[in-house]
Amino acid sequence: MKPAKLTTVTLEQSADVARLRDVAMTLTTVLNFGAFERTRTVTAVVELGRNAIEHGQKGRATFSLTEVNGKSALGLLVTDQGRGIPEENLSPDGPPTSSTGMGLGLRGVQRIATRFDVDTGHEGTRIDATFLPAAGLPASPQLVDQAEGALTELRAKDPTAALSEKNRELTEGIADRDLLMQELHHRTGNNLALIVALIRMSKSQAEQDETQQVLTELEVRVGSLAKAHELMQRGTDAGQVDLAEMLDEVAKNSERAFSGGALTANIEVSCATLQLDSKFAIDIGLIIGELITNAFKYAFVGRDRGLIRVEVTGDPTQGIALLVSDNGVGLPPDAERPERSNSLGWRMIRTLTFQHDATLTVDGADGLRVHIKFPARS
Structure with missing residues (x-):
């Protein structure tokens, strides 16, 4: 199954982090993540979103449904327009990351994600991550429909947030x-x-x-x-x-x-x-x-x-x-x-x-x- 794009969240202000968390919770539930796996994955997603807002000037998080070895997985692409991440903050064996430094929490996200690729430079950063639950569901088009349906229900619960997102996409x-x-x-x-x-x-x-x-x-x-x-x-x-x-x-x-x-x-x-x-x-x-x-x-x-x-x-x-x-x-x-x-x-x-x-x-x-x-x- 080819990766299927599900939704995009603009990352500009702290309120966007809450929207990001809700989307991540919804999609990890559809993909049958366990309770502990869901908490870890949502935390990793929120960490990447916060970094994009705090250090990247402006960002965007795009969720997709992909597969790893025939099992359904959650794909996340986070891009920003910052000045890039220092190389020492990307090394798994590097010194502990400062609580205020660039790249906060990236090593933790690397440990949680099944796949974690970073492309960073002076023009911005692009992080492509995949999260696979232990009891992965078989990849199928029906799962895409379920994910899209769950996101539609989420938008219906908070129409103001959905409208704000559409307005920003239009802008x-x-x-x-x-x-x-x-x-x-x-x-x-x-x-x-x-x-x-x-x-x-x-x-x-x-x-x-x-x-x-x-x-x-x-x-x-x-x-x-x-x-x-x-x-x-x-x-x-x-x-x-x-x-x-x-x-x-x-x-x-x-x-x-x-x-x-x-x-x-x-x-x-x-x-x-x-x-x-x-x-x-x-x-x-x-x-x-x-x-x-x-x-x-x-x-x-x-x-x-x-x-x-x-x-x-x-x-x-x-x-x-x-x-x-x-x-x-x-x-x-x-x-x-x-x-x-x-x-x-x-x-x-x-x-x-x-x-x-x-x-x-x-x-x-x-x-x-x-x-x-x-x-x-x-």
Whole structure:
């Protein structure tokens, strides 16, 4: 019979030791441990649990039903995140263990367990133990069903403890997911930053003005994405982005990308601290990056200085309003409406605006003013 996992107990606080003891008592009863054997085994299980809490920072005890020479046995895997157990505390012939030292009671557990394996190091400790009663029951699937039934009855007696355990398992799962997402954003951000660097190198070597212009626009777009992933990696919630910090970086990246020519344009950003879900924030960053790019390209023809303002007001529950304006030449009366332009930049702006059910208006009487109003979000 293959080992069958039965249940896991999280080890963080003293109350968890009582839960560990109850589970051990329940399973040793099902496996027909004698009274003295049950006391010794439960004591050993509790000792390993206490050590994981006191010395391992945080731990987990996983019970399973396994077999030794065809007889059913109780398997226990205890893992923690501590600094490891000193080697002298693992030696059966070593000096007595200090009452406050690392590895308290391990030699006693070694004498009780049928099998006892320890894997320890600076990253934590993993103890795999097996306890076999003298009058072992033959290994069978029916015994697994009995053990699971007994654990179900135990949970019914103390639903609060069972619910607390489930909540902690869920919290750990969320934390693991966030950690993986942060690592994903870190790697993605690094790759995008490398692409930005390659774009800049290519732009510095480009001889045609049109090529330099295309690479500059691409640098702004990819740079906005790179910053978004950096913020998601640094944030406490991998799915949220600080819009103000992101837009500041979009502005700096745009100024850097378009610097070096005859035009000097400053970008002013006004945006309160605003946490948005990552896709929404990235889309806003892309829209504003495109509008800034357009201002650099068309607003200041024949001039050597200019000013671009980015203003964000509102919040997700009330709706968010964007205003990107410049003090440039504006739109002549007979000019093509920019929001109907077939350029890649304006197509992106229209598409992203439409995806979020936002409204877009353009005023070109005094410089160019682009208003985008996003509806309230739940």
